[in-house]
Amino acid sequence: EDKVVQSPLSLVVHEGDTVTLNCSYEVTNFRSLLWYKQEKKAPTFLFMLTSSGIEKKSGRLSSILDKKELFSILNITATQTGDSAIYLCAADDYNTDKLIFGTGTRLQVFP
Amino acid sequence: GAVVSQHPSWVICKSGTSVKIECRSLDFQATTMFWYRQFPKQSLMLMATSNEGSKATYEQGVEKDKFLINHASLTLSTLTVTSAHPEDSSFYICSASGDTDTQYFGPGTRLTVL
Numbered sequence: 001e002d003k004v005v006q007s008p009l010s011l012v013v014h015e016g017d018t019v020t021l022n023c024s025y026e027v028t029n030f031r032s033l034l035w036y037k038q039e040k041k042a043p044t045f046l047f048m049l050t051s052s053g054i055e056k057k058s059g060r061l062s063s064i065l066d067k068k069e070l071f072s073i074l075n076i077t078a079t080q081t082g083d084s085a086i087y088l089c090a091a092d093d094y095n096t097d098k099l100i101f102g103t104g105t106r107l108q109v110f111p
Numbered sequence: 112g113a114v115v116s117q118h119p120s121w122v123i124c125k126s127g128t129s130v131k132i133e134c135r136s137l138d139f140q141a142t143t144m145f146w147y148r149q150f151p152k153q154s155l156m157l158m159a160t161s162n163e164g165s166k167a168t169y170e171q172g173v174e175k176d177k178f179l180i181n182h183a184s185l186t187l188s189t190l191t192v193t194s195a196h197p198e199d200s201s202f203y204i205c206s207a208s209g210d211t212d213t214q215y216f217g218p219g220t221r222l223t224v225l
Contacts, residue, residue: 036216043155043204043216088155099145099206099214101155 006102023089031094134205141207
């Protein structure tokens with residue numbers, strides 16, 4: 001059965017800290033790995049990763065995929081209170097076009 | 112680009128009534144639309160996948176007659192919750208994909224059934 005596992009489940013840090021969120025996957029027809037940030041409403045898209053070893057960067061956020069070890073990480077440097085959210089990763093199945101979501105990592109950043 | 116809207120944002124209805132939620136892709140043609148349901152503190156649960164002009168494919172455990180999905184055009188899909196009950200109260204999110212296969216999410220619709 002296909003699955004996506006995120007860790008940790010929850011993380012509490014102070015502003016300025018750097019955090020690393022993990023996402024491992026077991027998906028037979030894997031196409032890409034996506035990261036989303038979810039605050040009060042629907043998730044907002046962050047990154048889509050298709051190739052191993054190529055870092056994607058957007059401001060203080062960066063992400064990389066390892067297709068050999070079947071995981072991805074999302075790094076946030078110099079965290080701010082506005083980074084507090086649930087971060088979801090999802091694996092894209094090329095056979096069904098479905099997204100298989102992990103349970104998310106809840107990040108809380110305190111001033 | 113790639114904006115997806117949902118209407119309404121929030122709906123409150125009485126038990127036994129039907130509620131229709133719209134999902135529109137505003138600036139691209141969505142060949143496939145997905146409907147998700149989210150329970151508090153949980154991840155998204157895929158309910159069904161719909162392709163324009165054909166019947167939706169429902170996930171196991173999702174009642175087809177309860178959650179009617181119509182994808183009549185390349186920019187509009189609707190989810191109708193028929194004879195809604197309090198246990199149907201949830202956050203319903205649609206996403207749409209076009210040529211690139213990337214899913215773009217709508218802002219969600221909160222349904223509260225009294």
